[in-house]
Amino acid sequence: MNGPVVYIIDDDASYLRAVSRFLRAAGFQVVIHTSAVEFLTDLKPEAAGCVITDLQMPGMDGMALQAALHQAGSLLPIVFLTGHGNIPASVQAMRHGAEDFLTKQARKEDLIAAVNRALSRNEQAIAEHERQRALRARFALLTDREMEVLQHVLSGELNKQIAADLGIHERTVKLHRTAITTKLRVHSVAELARLVQEAGLFPHLWQSVPSRGQPTPPDFPKGQ
Amino acid sequence: MSVSWLRSNALLWTRAGAELRLHVIVLTLACLAAMNWSARAETPHPFADSGYLIHTWETADGLPENSATAMVQTSDGYLWFGTFNGLVRFDGIKFTVFNHFNTPELPDNNIVNLHLDREGRLWVSTGLGLVTRKPLSAEGGRVDWRTFTADDGWNGDLVRTFAERPNGDLLLTTFNGQVLEFSDNRFMALPPPPGEPGQGYFGGVDEAGQWWVTQNRFVGRWDGSQWISTIAPNPSLGRSAVASAVARDGALWIFLGKELVKFREGKEVLRLPLPRFSGGVWSMSEDSRANVWICSYDSGLFRVSPTGDLHHWGETNGLGYHATRFVFEDRERNLWVGTSGGGLRRYKPRRISDMTLDGPLAGRVTRSVWPSADGRMLIASPELGLFQREASGVSRVMVPGPRNETGYGLSVVEDRRGRLWYGDMDHCWWRQEPLSFERISVGLPKSANVGALFEDSQGRIWIAAGQGVVTFDDGGFRELGIAQGLPTGRVLCFAETRSRAIWLASEQGVFRYDTGRFLEVRGSDGESLRDVLCLKAEPDGTLWMGTHDRGLLRWQEGRLHRLGTAVGLPVESVNAILEDGHGYYWMTSNRGIVRAARTDLHAAANGDLRRLNCLLLTASDGLPSMECATGQPTCVRDPAGRLWFATQKGVAMVDPAKLEFNTLPPPVHIERVSFHRDNPGVEIEPADSKDKAEAAVVRLQPPFVRAPELPAGTRRLEIEYTALSYSSPERVRFQVKLDGISRDWEDAQDQRVARFYELRPGDYVFRVRAANNDGVWNETGASLAFSVLPFFWQTWWFRLVAGLLLVGLGGALAWSWSRQRIARAMERERLVHETHLLRDELTHASRVSTMGQLASGLAHELGQPLGAILRNAEAAELLMEQAPPDLEEIRAILTDIRQDDQRAAGVIDRMRSLLKRRPVERIPLAVPDLVQEVAALVRPNALQHKVQITLEVPRDLPTVCGDRIQLQQVLLNLLLNGMDAMSQQSSGTRRLIVQARKTENQMVEMSVQDSGPGIPAQSLDRVFEPFFTTKAHGMGMGLPVSKAIIEAHKGKMWAENGPTGGAVFWFTVPVAKGDGDR
Known part of the structure; x- marks a missing residue:
């Protein structure tokens, strides 16, 4: 099966059949499951598309499915359906990144819009994921020592300090820095920092003041 | 020293005493060369102190002042004594003080001397005059006081001595040196005797009725006209070194400082030299045991025994204070010692001697005693080791242990061959030659705890060895244990019966050793006798067993009889039994030593004697500790017939041949009657309302001339009584009876007050009798007749009038009532109807409210089919827009739509049927269907709340009779409540179990169990109360309505907490008629 797939999960066979008929007639690729466990068993890591699931199901319910997908690193957005509006549950689901929250009698326009939104977000997520993967591949070119130096550079240390911390000559530090900029194809420390941030590396460096573009050096104990 | 100051100011009296003492000290110093000072440092005879038990009463014990100046015992049995703060009457427990304030007839509170004359008059010499007190006569009424003045010829001072002739004439000597005769109700001063006034003379009278006076310069008699010197005292001994006293036999004792002389009929008959005496004499007396007591005002107390031995009590040995005033012997032969400043003392002759009072074992734990052939008593002490007591005192017997240890002695025996056997906590030793102890190794582990040693008639030695037994005979040591049928366990004692069978008691029971085997002896129910502490065999084969808490057991011809506290044995544990050779058994226990006649014990065991007559000897008889040792041998009879007992605080000894008994029945008196109109519950009134409380109490004291009449409305009556036995007042026992209320005597133990509440009007007689410490009863006792007056409404005439009035009133009422009854019946009918309506309304309202809880679940339930449609x-x-339309698919769609529509309609129907208001019906209902329908209703809610519902309802249950909707309402309510109860716990553990089963009595019992926290114990019986709720939104009507429904179905409903937590609600519904067999 190529292209995005709408995975529908509901324990009520009648509604499952009805909604899948409708979405298929609306032109989506649809795969149905009567339980969350069954769906998770069949799910492939590279699957693209979105999930429409009933919130209340015996066994693993919609909320638990959301948690399980998040845990597995899946990028599939989730649209929740419920027999009737349940405010606390919907708030919780949205907080955990649910795409939408609809009642089972929702208008068809709303349903289709929600599915489209979910699919496009999945598309974006996959693209972002790909970009990040490529970025990390570039960082993978760096040697362990260069990664070490990079970390010190990002902390805002001068070459002299880095040399002292790592017990190497200052000139060697300069050599490492040149190698880093060459391999990552950047021209400034600011650019380097942005790249590192985008790649999601050294998350501890950004945690203190994430709003500022330039990372501020946290307090590292000497000799680390 | 002048006379007038004493009269003018009594307070100076004590100062006078001090001056007196000072004076004597100066004199004493002057005569130092002549004195033998060793008398002061005399070491008492080693065991002389054990002759008396000394008890002291001081101000802290109730004395008004810490002195006792003189004492008498009146014919009614009371002891009277004088103090510097009033005249005191003493009953052994309570001091009743008569002083100037409560008895105006007493001129002064300083009571100097007392005398009881032959007519029973009490002479009281006070600091401000002389008075007499005439006792209460039976018919008399008032106490008659008389004060002597100059008109009576009395010009005397403080009375130093009283002497009385058989005809009642008195001789009084005073401190200012006067000698006065009282005869024919008048005083006549005799001419001053030769010598000097000094502190006055000792007066006396001999058997011929002649007056004697004694002083340091003159000892002589009055022949009717003049003083005749009889004996010349040594004036250099000092003024206070001489004294006299009338002897018991009527003769006269004269004390001359260094010798005691007895005169009979004017002739000297005895002279006892007392070179070691020193001190100034205050008074002298002779007791019934022929001891002469000399009270010194500066040197303590001296006793001269009939053989002339002098014993001294001073501040170093038993006397807290040197100034002694008198020695008085009461009728029970207790000696009372008065002191100036040291209180009142009782010297009670010991019945039990403490044989370790002096020496290293004083107050130490002892476990075993055994007389050796050479007259010594061997004593084993767990604290200190092995000791022996000889005439010279207690000394250690060295047992050469491996580390020269002192050992922890538990048992000691000398066998007939003179070998010594000694068991301690670790080992057992035996000694054939002096100083050659050997340790026994056969069968004796370390920590053997050899608590029992026994030599049988064959000369075989039995040793309790830790967990078994070791024997020794000519064949050497032998170990007996499991191999011979003796279970492992500590052995406590041995005994041998006539047939030479050896019996032993161990922790495992009682066993008999016969022909090489141990056989267990069991109780009548086949139980092991594991509480036996000691065994005592009789020649006829009877065996007595002392137990830990069941008293005595008698084993005779295979049958057991028990003698416990029920038959009058005063103790529960019997540690050892010893025969005294006079037909008595002496039983030791943890509460003293009991003596009982052997024949009595047998008679009681045979059922011929209902109550044992026992003598109980305790600490008040001189027993060093109430707790006697356990083990064997803990008590023995020595060759002289004396009985020795090992106790927790030393070794006690009794000589049964010399044992004295208190045979005097104690006089019993009623001392006070008080009746209260107040609430009997109020015992203590606050201080500020004291006057009010006093007003509500009326107190009467003897003499009770007429039977007291208690006013109507008396709510509480208190009668205080006493019995006058001074040997052990705390052991006096009382029995009381109130004629008109009780027939039998009631044990009042040592209570000296009887209280009666809410007595009905009528005549009563209160009786009390008492027994002394040896159980001798005063059967007559004392009695008091009294009556409680009725209120006017408690009288017969009032009741008659009231009865007639009642009959009239009753008739009138009946007429009026019958009229009203019809009206009330109609009203009741209407109320019942309204109640029914209201109840139906409430049931429905509750159901609607329950349905509200289902709403969210039902919305979901409806949401499914509606959404699908x-x-x-x-x-x-969408399919229709395609070309060509997929008609097959559209047909399937239409089928689904129809089905979903039906599904939605079903949900609505189920709800509506529950919500509908309809008449109640009673039809047979299948329980499984009933349950499943409800379960379907709550399923969405269960899903929502992640609750797992399990139905355990067998299909073959009989149908029940009831209203489907109402029963479902009940189940629904219980299921929803259960879900609510579990909402706070983690979702994996929320379970509801619905069970149903048929019971014996044609009911189906159903339960709903949740896995929640359960119902708090304090709310368990409140959950069915209306408006009781623990929920934030609950109305508190669900359960009460459910219960009402079930009860209307003739079932029951209750709640409890399940064994594994969670609440369980139960209810029962009757089985439909004709369907009970399923």
């Missing part, structure tokens, strides 16, 4: 319809629309 919508989506199907939309899909069909």
